[in-house]
Amino acid sequence: MPKKSKNTRAKGGKGRIEGGSGSDDDSVFNDNASVVSMVGSETSTIQDDNQVDESSSEETFENKLKDAIELASEKSATTRTKGLEALCQGLIKRYAPDFIEGRKATICDLVERSMKKGKGSEVQAAAKLAILLGVQLFDCEEVYKELRPTLLQIVSDKTESPNSRATVASALAGLCFLGGGELAEVVSVMKVLEGIYTLSAAKKDGSASTVSPETVVLHTSCLSGWALLSTLLTPGQIYEKINSRVSVLQSMFTSVDVDLRITAGETMVLLLESVYDHDEDFEPENFDELISSLKQLATDSSKSRSKKDRKEQRSSFRDVLRGVEEGEGPNENIKFGKETLKIDSWFTKIQYDWFCKMMGAGMNYHLSVNSMLREIFELGAPLNILDADGSNKLTKTQRNAANQQAFKMRTQVRSKNRDKRSAVF
Template identity: 25%
Template sequence: MMDIDDDDSVSSWSMKSDQMILYRDEEIHVDNDRFLDQHLDSLYEKRSSTRENALSSIIEGFNSDLQHEFVDRKFATLLHQCLNCIKRGSAREISLASHVIGLLALITGPGDKATEIFRESVTPISQALKTGFEASKTCSLLYCLAIITFVGGNEPEETEASMQLMWQVIHPKLGSNVVATKPSMAIITGMVISWSFLLTTMDGQTLDSKTWQGSISYLSTLLEKDDRPLRIAAGESLALIFEIGSLEKFCNEAKGHSNGSHQERRESVHIQGMRSKILNQVRNLAAEAGGKGSIKKDLNRQRNSFRDIMEFIENGYTPETCTKIGGDSLKTFTWSQLIQLNFMKHFLGGGFIKHMQENEFVHEIFDFEPKRKLLDDENLTCIPKRWYKSPNSAMSKTRTQTLNKQRMQSQDRNVGHFAVGFRDE
């Protein structure tokens, strides 16, 4: 009887303890909502610095908690105030507003809200990309465009249209009122990173060959630039293109009026020539010696990255990585997964761990199930769903699984393919 009484006492205390935790969590959520409401109101202020401070605080709030209740209540208001900041704000305000919109898309996940974010934001972002070439502003706009397209773009044509907008930052369509401006290395790097992130979602067979002819040649020239982050971004982008296949869609067309078979031979020779050139560049960068003023950390990162790229081109082996997320491990096995992971790390910054642990859409992207979530799922009966579950799972799961399957199939097709091609030469 003493044992039973003790058990009942422990059980009673446990229930009271759980209730106390729930009440405390409810108070925290209320405080967070009030905190964000105040900063949302500040976005109506005329002083630019006030709006900038409010945007910074909203970003901090989204990095510390996914804020689903606030997003549910004030989604449309926050989106349109951020779009107003992009239309009229300073470079810093545009950068911050772009980041908030990207976070908003990740928190809502695929669905009607993400589609609205995408469709409402594309035009203001594309217009802002044409006004000045301040690096942090332009890169923030590019990253935002990548995220909202990744989450809210429902059709391949929409994704490819966003990729074209990115490409035009580097290769603008010149008209009578357009002055060619040479973008900085940082902007080119941001464009390549964002473009590659969206390319991970595309099936090579669906790409428009006329749009991307010559892109491999351009990326190859970036390997020769005196900027290591740019070289690495370009190298990983090239590795991704090899992984998804359909190389002819990214190479220059062989000109001439030859018959079909002769034309195909010329195109094949051209593609093999590009492969050989890229492999030689990759080998050199994988073994580059440190020069005067060289930062050892950057040099080692470049060497390691290009050794992985060389191993893939020569033997078809993709790098396997393992990232620690709290007590969990997130593994990648393809270039597509690695590029997506690196983009998320860069975009989320201090909020990366929080999203990896609690954002169900991010879980689906990487097929990642953290132990912390599994433990929480055992206590669902005492925790209201709105406190632990984001409203973004059902729609995205099929789409994400399909994309992952396409990437794995591409990898299987290409294993050993490049090595054979180069040995035949």
Template identity: 25%
Template sequence: MPRNLAKKAGKQQTRMAALDKLGTPASSRAGSEDEADDSLSEISAISAAAAAADEETLVDDQLRHCVDDLGEKRTSVREAALTKLDRLLARYYCGDFFESNPSSQEAMLQLLVRSLRKPGSTLEAILAAKGIGLVFINDGDEQEELFGMVLSLLKNTITDALDVRLKHQCIETLALITLIAASNADTRGGLDYFFKILISNGESLQPDEKLKQGAMDELLCTSLRAYGLLYAALFGDGRGTWEDAWDESQGVMPAHIDFLESTSKENRVAAGENVALMFDCVQVSHKHAQEMSEFEVEDKPEYEEIDDLVDMLQRLSTDSNRRVNKQDRKEQKSAFRDIIRSVEEGSRPKQKLKIGGQNMLFRGWARIIMLAAFRSFLGAGLAQHLQENELLENVLASGISNGTASEDEESESEEEEEAGEGFEMEDDMSLSKSAASKRERARRLKRSKKL
């Protein structure tokens, strides 16, 4: 058999295997394309009185229609299928769909990988990259092997893609699935990966044609937030040791201080939030170590340039530069007020969500940053996933209360537990060597700038 025909036959077999694993739609495929395209509106039109099982059946049916259309030749059909698929996975918790067939997640990822690796359009690739993240959110158990299946492709796309939007989406997806599915070692590797992007000012993201400064600033902001997310994953709420959290923060602090002086407001805020996160994590881990240890715990060292850092944060929290538009000044001031309180006073921010009659309280930078990452993917579907998806509950470990607003305010005035329940201290996270290397690279970079 000629090589091209064998290759085509292999692709067809892969597609058919994926479709067989996912099953066929419960409803008939007979009918016009317009009828299929209208099916999402039919789902949204289900009355509140409809049985949950009926809604779940309709959602599963639509997922299978989307999967079937992903194998079509026409790019426009695949784009429409990916748009629907992403909307369904974000709006509804579809864990039962994957649990019904243990191999269905891998089968769906195979189809998404195909659309990302050889897309018919940039839009198809962007939708596929987001879909990969949404699949991991919807089936959060034991996904380390599947993480390895998409890791190289996402990294290669971040480096080689020419479209900034695609790079941005792949960075977001890589950070989120690392949070969800990666081992501690792979999470540390992700931390180093995003640090290299930051310390090089995005040089590793440059394709053959140089990116404009605005586009590069957007990617650097996304990388800052990705770094913060993985730092929160490793050290938030008492995870890891305070020594490792401290060493890592000292290694990357010079790069973050450089970004505090960025011309981009988004970069300044993202860097500031990471700085506050690192101070918060070290403080919480140190306090947790003191409470858990039977012996005296070494005192937490002070950051050597704390006065200069506080002065810089103070300026950013009161910036009245009229060359910056009024809305940007307002957003920056609001963000840096919380940031400086965390750095200078050890104060921890709080964020409330009221869902299903319950007040969900997210305390500390780590949980707030993780919540923002899930919100970016799920949008309006965040509320349903918080109620039904155990993955979010396990990752965020949020406090839930059923009290009235006044009761909540009273409870918040009291000292709350600093370290999240259910997290165990891990003693095998030795980052001192890599942190020292990062500090040296940061010093070399600063010296080269001065020269």
């Protein structure tokens, strides 16, 4: 029987920032008259405000975003893609909810058109822009409703490339998390994602499924999105099907892909953490066999895997093992500016990890100023940011965000505030 810690299910995130870096600036085309020339300068604006006039910087930033919107409207697929990518980079590096709110319909239309008519990199750039758009807004329910049909169509279309479907799956899960409305809608999207990622589960004879590396990326993305949405479910709903979920996830431990194995393990411990809260005496079926599998992965020294993969897997599964066997959550502190985000549950770790993958190097900045993320991680209203004179004067965007936060708080992000009457897990 698993030993339970006294740790409660707090709401926060995980301290491993993945994806994105300063190299984003190198990926855009070098055109001084275009929006992408803005990207490199915006990093210094964020980190060195005392060298730039804030109002002038904000105006320049908005003008560059307008240029990017125009580029994303061009007939050339290459130009559209570069415009979409520049918009993504701009929204990662700056928080401009008021400016984006006024152009929400236009950007949403650009995203939908590119996903419907574009191919490959254009579809991926549009899908990434969709989730970044949602993070910028105070309420993205309208964006989700507008893009939902297209996102569902692409993620379910087997003729689309796996990489495009993977990015779209992330956008679908993220927008549903941020603006999906009632829990029944969340469960509906989870079922779509589950129908895809379970294709990587082991066969009936116990052998690993044979899928291409590109398809494994799709399955990992779907499982990661499914895990994010599962944080909106109540412990009772998760408890109803926990044994079948654990069985499927455990079967993915045989996958040749380290990312899928780790995602399966972390999703499993997330579900069990919730079930332990629901019933502290619960013990999964075949508990001893499960612990044995986790211990093997936590100490794996197989030479068939790369040294990097072995190290990453052992580190992750040591934490998973403690969570499953002892009911112990992670214990990390994420420092950003003058604040610290405490991560002490798998619930918050999954959410934090997911947004880190989307926001990349801009995660710490957005934790400081983004009302949406600060609500998700219960950080309260944004702190005043010092201007060039060292005073506590807020920027126009920050003032508006603080004023609107009180009545635009998004309660659908929290499972405790969702309508659960019609939801069936």
